[in-house]
Amino acid sequence: MNEIVEKVLRKTPLFANLTQKEMDALAARVSTRHFGKGEQLFGEGDACTGLFLVASGKIRIFKLSAAGREQVLAVEGPGSSFAELPVFDGGNYPAAASALEDAEVLFISRKEFQNFCREHPEVALKVIAVVGGRLRRLVGIIEELSFTTVRQRLISFILRLAQASGTHSKDGIHVELTKSHQDLAADLGTVRELVSRNLSRLQAEGFLEVDGRKIVVKDLAGLKAEQTSPE
């Protein structure tokens, strides 16, 4: 039981290099919770009860608009922590979180985590580093929303995907969307229809070939050019 917990703890940057003794102390304070696909961990505005660590699966952090649209702020996978901040400043969660796939999550109550940080100042420095990364990503989202079109964001997304998990072949780079257009739209800050339309258009222009969730990038250089200048 505790070996699993420890394994996860060692994988999260916040607690990676604790001594065995510290690790044991921490593990004893941790509880495990399971969330099914689509299940909500907490809602926007909920009082913050503690810190979460992802053991398996993926957790999506997002904002929900009055009109029902979603804007994804982050997707956290195994080894990531989230909600560090409200734990400290005592405020409510600024966004909602739900499981993108079935997920195993570790939970540390606010009090326990705060005490632990006080006893282990290095952990506080780690928190700052982690939060720093988060802040950079948020700034990136703002930049994209403010300066770019849906088309450009979609292109960037595909290029990132190609970079990360594309397989090369003579007819181009094969990539596969791992989510629905709906979810992709929430990532890009737009609606389903625009994702669909822009994909069609990129295909018509010869940059891509689309077949369901499989995409073949035919003209990498061309796409990269489109990403920046609208021409």
Next chain:
Amino acid sequence: MNEIVEKVLRKTPLFANLTQKEMDALAARVSTRHFGKGEQLFGEGDACTGLFLVASGKIRIFKLSAAGREQVLAVEGPGSSFAELPVFDGGNYPAAASALEDAEVLFISRKEFQNFCREHPEVALKVIAVVGGRLRRLVGIIEELSFTTVRQRLISFILRLAQASGTHSKDGIHVELTKSHQDLAADLGTVRELVSRNLSRLQAEGFLEVDGRKIVVKDLAGLKAEQTSPE
């Protein structure tokens, strides 16, 4: 000389409650710099050299797009610190900073600040709290950019201004813009023309009266309604 520095330090949340001894130690490591209106403190992508504290004036943190548009991320006044994060994670500045008005700024080098945090763990906790607030504001910007129109953002801005610094009279609430349409557009994530046009339109609709940078809110309740639902 040092009394002035100390006064500023006491006003910034990060260092507010240090002992006199600590304060002296810190003050000795601080240097003062002046920036004229419009002058740039650092650019986006510059290597991070240290932490800044605002003594007087206002500093604008912003992103600059390839097309020359600006998106303001934050405006920091006296008593605020900024650039805490890159100091810790060692990365570059994610955005540029310039003086909105003539400003006096304290500077602490990266090394000095890091050491100080290591010696004074409570300061690290303070950093987290400050950064937490910053993160919330960024999430707010994302929410606005993703879910609302320029019109709604402009209305929210005016309402906030009315709340903060409006003076009531029989003909409405008088508020005054303290910046050009250009700068306001950068705050709202749009362009000059849209600010101008939307103001005109709000006037035509009877919500406001506009005279240069003076605005009289005629229909507060109506404006509040417009802020949320587009009708």
Next chain:
DNA sequence: AGGGGGGAGTGACTTTGGTCACTGCCCCCT
């Protein structure tokens, strides 16, 4: 007085984003 510069207003237009309403597809369920 004349000229220059920054800020503001606006008409005309294009592009992008978003909505609505359908249709069709695929897969699973019983």
Next chain:
DNA sequence: AGGGGGCAGTGACCAAAGTCACTCCCCCCT
């Protein structure tokens, strides 16, 4: 086999955002 449900594609719109090109105004400069 027949029906749902979720997902994807698309046509027809409409509204918001942004661009371009001016004009006007005010203030400051010498």
